[in-house]
Amino acid sequence: MSVPFWGWNGEERAMTSAREVDPADLEFDHVPETDQSFENALANARDGRRLSVADGIELITTGTDREGIDPERKEAVLEAADRRRAAVVGEEVTFVANLNNNVTTACNTGCLFCNFKDTAHAFEADSGIDHPGFTKTPAESREIVADALEMGISEVTSVSGLHPAFALNEEHHEILRAHATPEREVNYKPPAVYATDPGTYREQMAAMSVDDVHLHSMTPEEAAHAKRGTDWSYEDVYRELADAGLDSAPGTAAEILVDEVRDVICPGKIGTDDWVAAMEGAMAAGLDTTATIMYGHVENAAHRVRHLEVVRDLQDRTGGIREFVPLSFVHENTPLAKHGVVDSGASDAEDELLIAVSRLFLDNVDHVQSSWVKYGDAKGLKLLNCGADDFMGTILSEEITARAGGEYGQFRSVADYVEMIDAIGRVPVERSTDYRTRRRIDLDDPDAKPFGPTIGPRADGTPMLPDDAGGPDERGPAPADD
Numbered sequence: 501m502s503v504p505f506w507g508w509n510g511e512e513r514a515m516t517s518a519r520e521v522d523p524a525d526l527e528f529d530h531v532p533e534t535d536q537s538f539e540n541a542l543a544n545a546r547d548g549r550r551l552s553v554a555d556g557i558e559l560i561t562t563g564t565d566r567e568g569i570d571p572e573r574k575e576a577v578l579e580a581a582d583r584r585r586a587a588v589v590g591e592e593v594t595f596v597a598n599l600n601n602n603v604t605t606a607c608n609t610g611c612l613f614c615n616f617k618d619t620a621h622a623f624e625a626d627s628g629i630d631h632p633g634f635t636k637t638p639a640e641s642r643e644i645v646a647d648a649l650e651m652g653i654s655e656v657t658s659v660s661g662l663h664p665a666f667a668l669n670e671e672h673h674e675i676l677r678a679h680a681t682p683e684r685e686v687n688y689k690p691p692a693v694y695a696t697d698p699g700t701y702r703e704q705m706a707a708m709s710v711d712d713v714h715l716h717s718m719t720p721e722e723a724a725h726a727k728r729g730t731d732w733s734y735e736d737v738y739r740e741l742a743d744a745g746l747d748s749a750p751g752t753a754a755e756i757l758v759d760e761v762r763d764v765i766c767p768g769k770i771g772t773d774d775w776v777a778a779m780e781g782a783m784a785a786g787l788d789t790t791a792t793i794m795y796g797h798v799e800n801a802a803h804r805v806r807h808l809e810v811v812r813d814l815q816d817r818t819g820g821i822r823e824f825v826p827l828s829f830v831h832e833n834t835p836l837a838k839h840g841v842v843d844s845g846a847s848d849a850e851d852e853l854l855i856a857v858s859r860l861f862l863d864n865v866d867h868v869q870s871s872w873v874k875y876g877d878a879k880g881l882k883l884l885n886c887g888a889d890d891f892m893g894t895i896l897s898e899e900i901t902a903r904a905g906g907e908y909g910q911f912r913s914v915a916d917y918v919e920m921i922d923a924i925g926r927v928p929v930e931r932s933t934d935y936r937t938r939r940r941i942d943l944d945d946p947d948a949k950p951f952g953p954t955i956g957p958r959a960d961g962t963p964m965l966p967d968d969a970g971g972p973d974e975r976g977p978a979p980a981d982d
């Protein structure tokens with residue numbers, strides 16, 4: 501089966517597709533080999549010394565002197581990470597009352613790990629192509645955020661496909677229109693071509709910035725799209741968006757920050773240096789950020805640790821990365837899986853070691869997130885004992901993982917969080933996006949029940965949904981369409 505893909509002009513596009521990647525041919529310069537011993541690396545970790553890449557590789561592989569993962573050594577690494585977590589942030593487990601409001605799935609970037617996107621050509625008013633995707637107008641986004649605000653959220657997170665009609669503002673539209681021939685070079689078509697106009701990035705930010713809700717949006721890849729065809733800097737773009745209401749930026753699009761891996765899984769995306777430049781631009785504009793890693797596909801252990809080094813160096817220079825978010829690759833419905841390049845994601849042991857080594861290696865990032873979307877509740881809780889201290893957010897809606905085949909659902913209530921975090925003997929804490937506002941939840945306080953959010957501008961402790969007082973469960977698959 502071929503990857504359905506159309507170019508910006510509507511023809512089938514000649515670019516790398518997963519069917520052209522032969523797993524047997526994947527040869528990388530970076531390989532997990534070191535001169536370090538596992539024992540020395542573990543001693544460095546336990547003693548709180550800054551880890552080298554070689555140390556990180558020894559820990560994440562449980563020793564390059566042995567094949568496979570050694571269970572005893574793994575436990576030693578997890579224990580060192582759990583102790584470090586306790587020393588850095590204590591026993592609190594945080595979560596945020598938030599909403600995901602993604603604006604559009606139209607995207608021509610063609611990342612081979614992604615099934616969130618739909619070819620943008622199908623969104624054209626006269627395409628006649630049926631597709632499961634969506635585009636929201638700024639007015640629609642505002643209404644969705646306003647409703648969630650009434651439910652008590654304090655944050656809205658928004659990540660989107662790179663819709664060809666998306667521009668930063670009116671000035672950007674003018675510049676892009678002037679470049680309209682040849683269109684391919686700037687990946688632009690005017691909004692009138694499409695059935696639904698997403699508005700400009702500025703309009704979407706202004707629309708989603710309702711009252712004092714914290715708006716977390718514009719990944720480095722989206723920022724690159726919002727400056728395409730211009731000589732604007734990333735800082736210029738983020739300043740313009742901050743002016744419209746943007747508060748912080750998600751450091752997704754990171755995938756693996758080693759170009760030989762990006763060349764295979766996301767050849768249409770910005771490179772590592774550009775990703776770093778975008779993050780620096782966001783922080784120079786006064787926004788703080790998160791950083792992510794998406795692992796468990798074609799990369800090896802050396803790539804994972806090199807990625808951590810890029811993030812640690814960036815944080816040394818900026819100090820603006822609030823949390824590190826490991827995203828375990830969900831393979832089922834992706835081009836990489838459909839074309840046999842991969843047949844699984846990371847194993848449980850790999851997930852545990854990735855979280856643990858992230859905690860130990862990133863000695864300058866306070867928070868490591870465990871994503872229930874990617875890991876489910878049971879493993880997500882286990883990872884809170886392997887170095888993680890944040891358990892993500894309520895989100896209310898999820899499309900990226902669900903479309904890739906993930907089955908852990910769309911929502912966790914405050915009551916779910918309280919019950920789960922209490923069950924592992926830790927302290928549930930509702931946080932603001934920047935972690936500066938925190939509310940410890942006291943289970944013994946009769947006034948604390950029923951549990952609901954209290955930090956958002958309209959939050960008064962009422963549960964977010966009428967039926968959300970139940971306990972944790974692994975909710976069924978989300979609908980593919982929105």
Ligand SMILES: C[S@@+](CC[C@H](N)C(=O)[O-])C[C@H]1O[C@@H](n2cnc3c(N)ncnc32)[C@H](O)[C@@H]1O
Pocket residue numbers: 607613614615616659660661662719720721722752753754755792793794827828829830831834900901904
């Ligand atoms: C879907 S994109 C949306 C925002 C924007 N288009 C971008 O690439 O930054 C956001 C992130 O979702 C993550 N993602 C996409 N597909 C995934 C999958 N199958 N498994 C795990 N994470 C995935 C990737 O890390 C990606 O950078």
Ligand SMILES: Nc1c(NC[C@H](O)[C@H](O)[C@H](O)CO)[nH]c(=O)[nH]c1=O
Pocket residue numbers: 596598600655657716790823825827869870871872873874892893894895898932933934
């Ligand atoms: N890990 C995932 C997240 N994490 C982001 C959080 O929900 C939150 O926005 C951040 O901690 C800032 O406060 N979001 C997802 O939608 N899916 C994930 O897998």
Ligand SMILES: N[C@@H](Cc1ccc(O)cc1)C(=O)O
Pocket residue numbers: 657659749750751752790792825827900901
């Ligand atoms: N886009 C990520 C989620 C995410 C959003 C914001 C972040 O800060 C981190 C991660 C996903 O669902 O895969």
Ligand code: SF4
Pocket residue numbers: 607608609610611614615616617660661662721766
């Ligand atoms: S990861 Fe982002 S840029 Fe890549 S195809 Fe998916 S939506 Fe588009």
